[in-house]
Amino acid sequence: MLYVEANRSLKQGWTCDPGPEHSGATQIDAGQGQVVMTNNKSEAFFLSGSTWTGLGSVPMKHVSVGPTGIWGVDSSDEVYKYGGGDFLLSQGQKLHQVDAGGQDQILGVTSSSTVHCLSSAAASGFKQGDSLSWTTSSRALMYISCSSHGCWGVNSGKEIYFTKTDSCQMKGWTRVQGVARMVEVGTDGTVFMVDGNGNFYQRTGISADVPHGTGWFKIPLSNNIKHASYDLGNLWLVINDGVIMKCTQ
Template sequence: MKAVAVFLLFLSCLSLGHCWTCKEAPQQCQAEQIDAGQGKVVLRDRHSRAYFLSGCHWYRLGSVYLKHVSVGDAGIWGVDYDNKVYKYIAGEFVLSNGQTLSQVDAGGVSQIVGVTKSDTIHCLKSSAASAFKQEGTLSWTLLPGALKYFSCSPTNSCWGVNSGGAIYFTTISPTTCEISGWVHVPGVAVMAEVGSDGNVFVVNSGGDVFQRTGISSGTPQGTDWSHIQTSASHVSYDLGRLWVVTKGGVILQCVQ
């Protein structure tokens, strides 16, 4: 596994001229998807079990089998293989009725966003997400457009990828779920993740990871892409740390 980390580090130095230093993170056998937010890290393994990182160990979260799990200001949320949506409450994932999703993201300012298997986009207002404490029905806001993967940050910036691999940017109001309008960003990806500080990373179908550069208040969609990793299946970024799950299921933690 150390050879994998060294190889990835070498590639990141070549591509940027300055290094992302990667090391093995605590390992969980057959990891497939990872998410980080508000200093917390969660993952899903190949057997659809969700875990939470504490110290050097991964601990099982609840008993519900999930295909996607996310953590952020509004807590830990996930979706199962029937596309049912859950919030982690008091040691177990509690079912929320009212909307099915194939992917969910909890990275915004207490609002939750997600997409369905038919690529429709939905947002749960921050007041509803925070108030959800027991099984019940939630009312989601349908957003314009079509995406297969969607991610937001506490900076209100949101990035998504559609079924054709096109990348889009918008901002969302956490209290109303109103969006600023979609901006097409050049590039092709299968997923996009936004960190808590607004940093953006995408992964393409070949497993290459790119970071969006030139993001500013005047140009929130950024200006260019920098290639920083290869052989990744999923990534997430929070508090200066890039978490990578490689195609071989190895978990890496990278810092710049």
């Protein structure tokens, strides 16, 4: 059973409107005041004002933006960093999904659910073709999302886990109650979850003493959610027909 808290500490209601128009969106990521996304043609885009602008020439299935810049993975699980107007291929580790939201690290997962971490110091001098040295975690996850407040992940059994991290030093994984398809954490530590039916939840009770929170509050939305990201008070959603929504409180 999913423990759902009453809405005592959250502001009442989210107002959602169609975001900058782009059909066929599959995945979206927001961080550091920037928003990036991919579509069903493996094209990557960057939001400039209210317009989606093409991001590089390399087909991407997943992109992420954060303190370490913009990172992505292609259909072959090759890892890229965006720089100089295009995505630059790295060597050393293949990933199915990458997250650039951590303050001092980039994390990613492979198609076989192994978790890998790259310190921002190791990535700072990256040049095209460089071999990057990733460290491996003992936790098996199929999706991961990080901020300076910690990392949230989901395994193949849809179980949710949380860990505090410091330059790729993971301080133990805590099992968090609930079942999810994906969990996303914003720059400020705000956490959202999408379950297997496309229902949407926000994590409640997060504090310095309980960084993984105490429960989930269901946000009533009329559409099933395919992907989500949050930054600077803006909640970005991709709904099942590939339409982008922008929500505020």
